[in-house]
Amino acid sequence: MINKVAIVGAGTMGSGIALSVAQSGCNVVMFDVNDAVLLKASKTILHNVNKLVEKEKISREIADDVINRITFTNAMSDCIADVIIEAIVEKLEVKHEVFLQLAEINSPTTILASNTSSLSISAIQKNIPFPNRIAGMHYFNPAHIMKLVEIIRGNDTDDNTIQTLASFAKLQQKTPVICSDSPGFIVNRVARHFYLESLKAAEKGAADIKVIDEILEATGFKMGPFKLMDMIGMDINLAVTESLYHAFNETVRFKPNMLQIEKVKNGDLGRKTGKGFYLYNNV
Numbered sequence: 541m542i543n544k545v546a547i548v549g550a551g552t553m554g555s556g557i558a559l560s561v562a563q564s565g566c567n568v569v570m571f572d573v574n575d576a577v578l579l580k581a582s583k584t585i586l587h588n589v590n591k592l593v594e595k596e597k598i599s600r601e602i603a604d605d606v607i608n609r610i611t612f613t614n615a616m617s618d619c620i621a622d623v624i625i626e627a628i629v630e631k632l633e634v635k636h637e638v639f640l641q642l643a644e645i646n647s648p649t650t651i652l653a654s655n656t657s658s659l660s661i662s663a664i665q666k667n668i669p670f671p672n673r674i675a676g677m678h679y680f681n682p683a684h685i686m687k688l689v690e691i692i693r694g695n696d697t698d699d700n701t702i703q704t705l706a707s708f709a710k711l712q713q714k715t716p717v718i719c720s721d722s723p724g725f726i727v728n729r730v731a732r733h734f735y736l737e738s739l740k741a742a743e744k745g746a747a748d749i750k751v752i753d754e755i756l757e758a759t760g761f762k763m764g765p766f767k768l769m770d771m772i773g774m775d776i777n778l779a780v781t782e783s784l785y786h787a788f789n790e791t792v793r794f795k796p797n798m799l800q801i802e803k804v805k806n807g808d809l810g811r812k813t814g815k816g817f818y819l820y821n822n823v
């Protein structure tokens with residue numbers, strides 16, 4: 541039975557996952573090393589809950605309960621839970637270190653899940669005590685709305701962990717899909733080309749980014765690639781591309797594009813910094 545869930549990393553994904561989990565009735569503790577991020581996460585969650593009330597998806601009473609179920613902390617020692625979902629930077633060494641620390645303070649029955657978009661779950665599991673309870677649980681952005689969740693089995697993950705996470709996703713009204721541990725899993729591997737081909741087209745002057753977004757939206761995509769990269773975060777999107785590029789032996793198909801590299805260098809990370817391919821005034 542899952543009662544308490546800890547979310548490690550309160551950025552774009554952590555905020556959405558926390559709301560999704562709290563709506564399923566679990567208590568949530570959100571941890572981040574950055575106090576400003578925690579404050580922003582609490583505001584974002586409140587804003588998103590209020591939007592659900594406005595759209596009459598939930599009542600005011602339920603919204604208040606959901607908000608009251610989420611607490612915020614900058615102390616990792618508070619991350620003692622039945623399930624922990626990690627949503628920090630897309631860097632293997634940093635994630636691995638955090639998993640080691642979480643494994644040390646939690647019981648061997650606690651499930652440790654990573655929201656990584658592309659990194660190897662088997663690599664994260666390496667040298668962590670009880671690697672059987674480690675898996676990938678990959679939500680999509682915005683996590684409190686998008687239904688799909690990829691559940692990733694690493695080399696050492698046991699069946700009970702996979703089944704528990706799949707049930708936990710269903711409890712959140714999500715659709716879990718179980719994937720093997722290959723670079724980018726399913727969606728991010730396929731979606732790389734949506735971003736990279738669009739970047740190449742813009743770079744070669746085939747069309748303006750706004751036009752490319754409009755054309756692809758007209759063909760049925762909910763969001764054009766440049767709007768989507770702004771929503772994902774340029775740094776995260778580039779890190780995922782780099783991860784696949786290396787995992788596939790530097791094949792040119794996955795080569796990061798200079799346009800995104802420049803954006804990251806300039807700190808134009810998208811919605812979260814107020815500027816990416818477009819400008820935003822919601823920071």
Ligand SMILES: NC(=O)c1ccc[n+]([C@@H]2O[C@H](COP(=O)([O-])OP(=O)(O)OC[C@H]3O[C@@H](n4cnc5c(N)ncnc54)[C@H](O)[C@@H]3O)[C@@H](O)[C@H]2O)c1
Pocket residue numbers: 548549550551552553554571572573574577626627628629630631634638655656657658678679680681771772773776780812
């Ligand atoms: N952005 C997306 O659309 C998206 C979608 C699916 C999965 N993901 C994955 O989710 C993860 C997080 O992405 P994001 O977009 O939320 O990133 P983000 O940059 O918005 O947030 C990351 C957060 O992690 C915190 N952090 C960094 N190191 C930490 C540590 N050691 N301990 C605790 N907190 C730490 C940072 O302070 C930051 O608040 C990544 O692995 C990414 O690949 C992202």
